[in-house]
Amino acid sequence: MSAMSKFHAVIVLTSMLVFGAAALAATHDYIIVDLGVVAPGDQWVQGNAASPRGMATGRSVGGGNQAFLWSYAGGLVGLPNLAGRPYSVGNGVNDAGVVVGNGTTTSWGAGPLPLIWQGGTVAQLPLPAGETLGRAEAINNAGLVAGSVDGGSMQVAAIFTTGGATIVTATTPEGCYSNTLYGINDAGLAVGTGIDPGNLARNVGFLYDTGTGVANEVGALDGCNGALCFGVSEAGHVVGSSMLNQGAGSPFVWTAADGIQPVPLPAGTSQGGARDANSDGWVVGTASSAYAIPYLYDGETTHRLADLLPDGTGWDLEFNTSSSAEGISDEGIIVGTGEHDGNVRGYAMIPNHGVPVLLQDFAAVGRDDGIEVSWELWLDGADLDVTLQRATDAAGPWAAVSAAPVAGDRGALVLDADTQIDLTYHYRLVLDEGGEAAVLGTVSARRTQIGVADVVLGGASPNPTRGATALAYRLPAPQEVRLTVHDVRGRLVRTLVDGAVSGGDHLAQWDGHGDGGAPAPVGVYFFKLQTSQAARTQKVVLTR
Numbered sequence: 001m002s003a004m005s006k007f008h009a010v011i012v013l014t015s016m017l018v019f020g021a022a023a024l025a026a027t028h029d030y031i032i033v034d035l036g037v038v039a040p041g042d043q044w045v046q047g048n049a050a051s052p053r054g055m056a057t058g059r060s061v062g063g064g065n066q067a068f069l070w071s072y073a074g075g076l077v078g079l080p081n082l083a084g085r086p087y088s089v090g091n092g093v094n095d096a097g098v099v100v101g102n103g104t105t106t107s108w109g110a111g112p113l114p115l116i117w118q119g120g121t122v123a124q125l126p127l128p129a130g131e132t133l134g135r136a137e138a139i140n141n142a143g144l145v146a147g148s149v150d151g152g153s154m155q156v157a158a159i160f161t162t163g164g165a166t167i168v169t170a171t172t173p174e175g176c177y178s179n180t181l182y183g184i185n186d187a188g189l190a191v192g193t194g195i196d197p198g199n200l201a202r203n204v205g206f207l208y209d210t211g212t213g214v215a216n217e218v219g220a221l222d223g224c225n226g227a228l229c230f231g232v233s234e235a236g237h238v239v240g241s242s243m244l245n246q247g248a249g250s251p252f253v254w255t256a257a258d259g260i261q262p263v264p265l266p267a268g269t270s271q272g273g274a275r276d277a278n279s280d281g282w283v284v285g286t287a288s289s290a291y292a293i294p295y296l297y298d299g300e301t302t303h304r305l306a307d308l309l310p311d312g313t314g315w316d317l318e319f320n321t322s323s324s325a326e327g328i329s330d331e332g333i334i335v336g337t338g339e340h341d342g343n344v345r346g347y348a349m350i351p352n353h354g355v356p357v358l359l360q361d362f363a364a365v366g367r368d369d370g371i372e373v374s375w376e377l378w379l380d381g382a383d384l385d386v387t388l389q390r391a392t393d394a395a396g397p398w399a400a401v402s403a404a405p406v407a408g409d410r411g412a413l414v415l416d417a418d419t420q421i422d423l424t425y426h427y428r429l430v431l432d433e434g435g436e437a438a439v440l441g442t443v444s445a446r447r448t449q450i451g452v453a454d455v456v457l458g459g460a461s462p463n464p465t466r467g468a469t470a471l472a473y474r475l476p477a478p479q480e481v482r483l484t485v486h487d488v489r490g491r492l493v494r495t496l497v498d499g500a501v502s503g504g505d506h507l508a509q510w511d512g513h514g515d516g517g518a519p520a521p522v523g524v525y526f527f528k529l530q531t532s533q534a535a536r537t538q539k540v541v542l543t544r
Helices: 003-013
Strands: 030-034 044-050 056-061 065-071 075-078 087-093 099-104 113-118 121-124 134-139 145-149 156-161 164-167 177-184 189-195 203-209 215-217 226-232 238-243 250-255 259-262 271-277 283-288 292-297 302-304 324-328 334-340 343-351 359-367 370-377 386-391 412-416 424-433 436-446 469-475 479-487 492-501 504-510 523-530 534-542
Touching: 044 087, 056 099, 056 334, 056 343, 065 099, 065 113, 113 145, 134 156, 145 189, 156 177, 156 189, 177 203, 189 238, 203 238, 250 283, 271 292, 283 334, 292 324, 292 334, 359 424, 370 386, 370 424, 370 436, 436 534, 469 479, 469 534, 492 504
Parallel strands: 044 324, 044 343, 065 087, 087 134, 113 134, 134 177, 177 226, 203 226, 226 271, 250 271, 271 324, 359 436
Antiparallel strands: 030 343, 044 056, 044 334, 056 065, 056 087, 065 075, 087 099, 099 113, 099 134, 113 121, 134 145, 145 156, 145 177, 156 164, 177 189, 189 203, 189 226, 203 215, 226 238, 238 250, 238 271, 250 259, 271 283, 283 292, 283 324, 292 302, 324 334, 334 343, 359 370, 359 534, 370 412, 386 424, 424 436, 469 504, 479 492, 479 523, 523 534
């Protein structure tokens, strides 16, 4: 196993591995990773954004600029430049690994065009009729892109798709309009900056609902008269900086329930801004004194990122003017820029106890020629040392399946042909590192039971939800079922079904409360359906 493989496995083993197990308490113990460079001669790298599931993008700078895609399992992949635009930057990325950003004719950003990278290829996003310039800043999982067109005093906010673009003409009740949008979530809430025609010295923190076309302001902190919005979480936390006219700013977080609230500055700083938030309401940004100080606000305390790193990493996140914190995933992965051994590099800070390996799917299906076992992990990839084991008794003994896994439509699959007819086989996925093992899940099947594992768990609806949501599931035959709700760290929140269920279609409902009856906090939650033949997972976002 490579050093990087060992690194990933160690992180996973210290995480919450399986739904329903006792969760580790939230900590601020991080490992920091150099995102790398696109070309060996590149001089510096910026980390600019993180998707909800922890993919990252930015730019690597050498003779030109190249955007990149980084993932926890796959590392850094350079993205091609558009013909005629030798300088590119990745500004946003979604969970499918689709990156958006700008292609320019110079390193300082002249002649910007909005770009999208899908499957390793680059294309220009279409511009509205009559426009020749544009910028793409963020993309959600539905493919909506937030950004702007034109420039200078003519710059206005826009929403792009691969099929077209629309200028945002909506104004707030006060008559303000947006000149650029910097963030957008899966609910279609886009955030950015705006202009107040009645007071051009005042900044406007702009909210735009792409579904309804309604625009509003976030307001301002005490002693301020405006704001700039830079990021929005899946649960609707909006972050940015609030200031008096064009003066120094202070970071804030806004929600529909609580309005605009200050984010405390880290010790030793006097001003700053917030750049991103996750669905737990954790905020990252950069403050300043004599140096740039990236920070994390966990809803209670603001931490300088430099204070969260172990000794001896070679990273400087406090004594330079290059450092920043730009993105945070729902699992707590922080993306930004710092200095590593004297070089400006993009980083990912990964919580030692905060990255769950969620078993998205695990199924065993009997066939004429054997038993097909398939699985998908939340953090899938060759860097996770996962072994499929088999036993004829649920208590063991267990032995590794000899057939090698191959890539399937989702995750990996194995056809275990070395099986007997009319004998039940039990399978389990085991994550092993240095003699320590963690069982991720178990399923069972018989070679003659063709199709028994066709267990289906539908997506939650509505999603996002302000409270109640429902999801359908299908069982091919009567069986024991456990359907539970878990938070993003794997902790059990609610048990919806636990017992025998008849075959056929069923509907389960969650009212947004925990087992104790109290409303669950806003954030990302997971439905886990477990039967003896299959495990299925679906995500839901709870807002208020």
